[in-house]
Amino acid sequence: MARYVARRLATLVGIVFVISVGSFYLIHLLPGDPATVILGTGASPAARAALYRQLGLNRPLVTQYLVWIGHVLHGNLGVSFISETPVLATIRTALPIDLELILISQVLAFAGAIPLAMRAARRPNGILDRTLSAGSFTLLSIPPFIIIVLLVLLVSIKWGLANTGPSSYVSLGSDWIVNLESLALPSITLAVGSFVIYFRVLRADLITTLQEEFITMARSKGLRQRRIMWRHAFRPSSVALLGTAGVNIGGLLAGGFVVEYLLSIPGLGYTLIAAISSSDYLLVQGIVLVVSVGVVLINFLFDFLTSIVDPRISRE
Amino acid sequence: MSDPAVDLEVPVDLATERAPLGPLFWICVAWLGLNILGAIFANVLPLINPLAQDYNFINTGPSLHHWLGTDDLGRDILSRIVYGSRVSLLVGSGSMVIGFGVGMPLGMLAAYRRGRFDAVVTAVMYVLLAFPAIIAVIAVLSFWTPRTLLKIIIVIGAASIPLVYRVIRSAALSIATREFVTVAQVQGARDSRIIWRELLPNVAPIAVSFLLIGVATVVTLEGALAFLGLSVNPPTPSWGNMINESRTILSQNPWLAIFPSIALGLFLLSLNYIGDRLRAHFEVAEVKL
Numbered sequence: 375m376a377r378y379v380a381r382r383l384a385t386l387v388g389i390v391f392v393i394s395v396g397s398f399y400l401i402h403l404l405p406g407d408p409a410t411v412i413l414g415t416g417a418s419p420a421a422r423a424a425l426y427r428q429l430g431l432n433r434p435l436v437t438q439y440l441v442w443i444g445h446v447l448h449g450n451l452g453v454s455f456i457s458e459t460p461v462l463a464t465i466r467t468a469l470p471i472d473l474e475l476i477l478i479s480q481v482l483a484f485a486g487a488i489p490l491a492m493r494a495a496r497r498p499n500g501i502l503d504r505t506l507s508a509g510s511f512t513l514l515s516i517p518p519f520i521i522i523v524l525l526v527l528l529v530s531i532k533w534g535l536a537n538t539g540p541s542s543y544v545s546l547g548s549d550w551i552v553n554l555e556s557l558a559l560p561s562i563t564l565a566v567g568s569f570v571i572y573f574r575v576l577r578a579d580l581i582t583t584l585q586e587e588f589i590t591m592a593r594s595k596g597l598r599q600r601r602i603m604w605r606h607a608f609r610p611s612s613v614a615l616l617g618t619a620g621v622n623i624g625g626l627l628a629g630g631f632v633v634e635y636l637l638s639i640p641g642l643g644y645t646l647i648a649a650i651s652s653s654d655y656l657l658v659q660g661i662v663l664v665v666s667v668g669v670v671l672i673n674f675l676f677d678f679l680t681s682i683v684d685p686r687i688s689r690e
Numbered sequence: 691m692s693d694p695a696v697d698l699e700v701p702v703d704l705a706t707e708r709a710p711l712g713p714l715f716w717i718c719v720a721w722l723g724l725n726i727l728g729a730i731f732a733n734v735l736p737l738i739n740p741l742a743q744d745y746n747f748i749n750t751g752p753s754l755h756h757w758l759g760t761d762d763l764g765r766d767i768l769s770r771i772v773y774g775s776r777v778s779l780l781v782g783s784g785s786m787v788i789g790f791g792v793g794m795p796l797g798m799l800a801a802y803r804r805g806r807f808d809a810v811v812t813a814v815m816y817v818l819l820a821f822p823a824i825i826a827v828i829a830v831l832s833f834w835t836p837r838t839l840l841k842i843i844i845v846i847g848a849a850s851i852p853l854v855y856r857v858i859r860s861a862a863l864s865i866a867t868r869e870f871v872t873v874a875q876v877q878g879a880r881d882s883r884i885i886w887r888e889l890l891p892n893v894a895p896i897a898v899s900f901l902l903i904g905v906a907t908v909v910t911l912e913g914a915l916a917f918l919g920l921s922v923n924p925p926t927p928s929w930g931n932m933i934n935e936s937r938t939i940l941s942q943n944p945w946l947a948i949f950p951s952i953a954l955g956l957f958l959l960s961l962n963y964i965g966d967r968l969r970a971h972f973e974v975a976e977v978k979l
Contacts, residue, residue, distance in 0.1 A: 389820045396821070396829075403833040511966070515959040517910040519917050520951045523933055523940070527948075531941045540937075624822060631828070632914045636937065647918050650832040662829040669822040 397663040451660040461660035471641035478561040483568035495580035541638040579611040620676025624669035718960035738766040740773040770927040777928035782905040788847025793854030801862035818852040895972035902965035929954040
């Protein structure tokens with residue numbers, strides 16, 4: 375177990391290194407002088423000279439990277455020349471909104487997927503199973519940006535429900551009920567995508583598990599169906615579910631961007647797009663770095679959880 | 691087969707019968723074909739110019755003049771949907787040409803050669819896979835200005851290479867260790883011949899079904915990029931930017947959002963369904979992008 379974790383940690387460090395190099399290099403993809411990119415065109419020569427000294431912009435790329443990563447490791451992602459606030463501070467206010475959104479959507483997705491997959495797997499190819507499978511397959515083909523537009527059309531325009539439309543976001547601190555209302559549609563949208571994936575994975579895995587001999591054994595002992603499903607079938611099948619959830623949640627952090635942007639919810643996605651359109655490249659770089667590292671950390675965490683549920687994985 | 695000497699009962703698990711494709715499969719193929727033809731021949735078809743503004747019909751629902759209605763600038767929605775499919779199809783096919791063009795030969799070569807080449811390429815690909823592809827695509831596209839369709843195709847295509855590599859390598863790996871490959875080697879066949887004649891035909895079914903699902907994923911991604919203002923610039927229509935533009939006047943003219951959404955949804959559903967049926971037909975394990 376310790377060796378497994380050590381090996382995974384080494385890979386993690388390698389990947390984070392690659393991500394940092396990639397994020398660093400982004401600024402150099404732009405045509406022109408990096409100082410202009412960071413400070414904007416209206417910067418004074420003195421400010422430019424100071425930045426050149428601070429970041430070592432005259433020196434080779436490797437030195438520049440080392441200077442930059444030194445700042446990053448001290449929590450300094452630079453100061454945006456547009457909002458004149460530190461990039462890290464902006465990210466700190468935006469990130470909790472994404473986390474809340476992901477948390478709600480995942481609770482909804484699991485609450486739907488687990489019981490339904492168990493019902494469906496009990497009678498493969500039964501009416502319920504076929505209906506759910508066809509339905510989930512159809513939902514799989516509908517991108518989140520269509521779901522959110524149609525939900526807005528139905529819920530906030532047709533039904534006229536307050537606090538659900540675009541720009542109705544209220545922070546958790548000021549009024550938690552309105553906050554939940556304003557996050558309802560984006561949470562549902564993200565939940566639908568996750569639900570479909572979890573349902574399909576868990577159903578397929580449960581059908582295989584239910585054919586195992588230990589299930590027949592449990593049945594012949596006269597155990598109740600409920601106990602067999604939860605204690606004997608769900609635990610081995612939850613390994614596949616956890617693995618999928620890790621990848622999916624990582625994707626959600628990135629995929630929630632569109633949904634946030636559409637409803638003007640000031641999370642990282644909205645902030646990122648706003649930064650792109652105002653050419654606030656330092657902020658873009660900071661968000662890319664933080665989100666990429668976040669996704670990798672989430673994947674790592676779920677791999678670790680999976681190896682706890684199924685210790686065989688760590689002995690490979 | 692009617693020869694009584696051969697007419698033995700075949701055990702079920704050895705039966706060569708394949709899962710039937712079913713009528714819905716062919717409906718999806720026909721729909722996909724219609725979309726492709728529409729995209730290719732859009733300027734030959736009797737369609738209204740997708741950029742032309744009809745001031746007598748602003749923001750109207752379906753009518754005889756404009757079958758699917760018009761947008762807030764009086765442009766014909768049907769025509770914009772047909773022209774818009776060009777962007778989706780170009781991005782979908784173009785980036786998959788890059789992804790498969792690089793990922794597939796590498797995957798097959800790594801699976802066949804094994805050893806150091808396989809170890810190095812696989813290690814690099816797995817590091818790249820850990821990088822969240824969507825973020826990488828958004829990041830590169832936001833810095834790499836000015837944005838053109840070609841750049842979008844290159845960026846998405848490059849991002850798909852590690853995924854294609856992983857699928858193709860694992861598929862080829864199970865075939866490269868089979869007897870007929872060893873037999874070919876013993877017979878003295880050249881490596882290139884073994885890869886072309888022994889590996890490729892067996893990897894092809896998996897590749898095709900993965901390709902279709904890949905195109906669906908890429909088309910969805912292009913739509914999301916259009917929403918974020920990172921795809922082709924208006925007024926060029928694409929399904930993504932049509933749905934995006936509809937947002938501001940959603941309450942006045944919901945058709946503007948509904949028709950492109952249906953077009954995109956049916957297109958994706960057909961691709962996914964065809965890919966899924968082919969996979970069941972060739973009995974290959976589930977792959978995902």
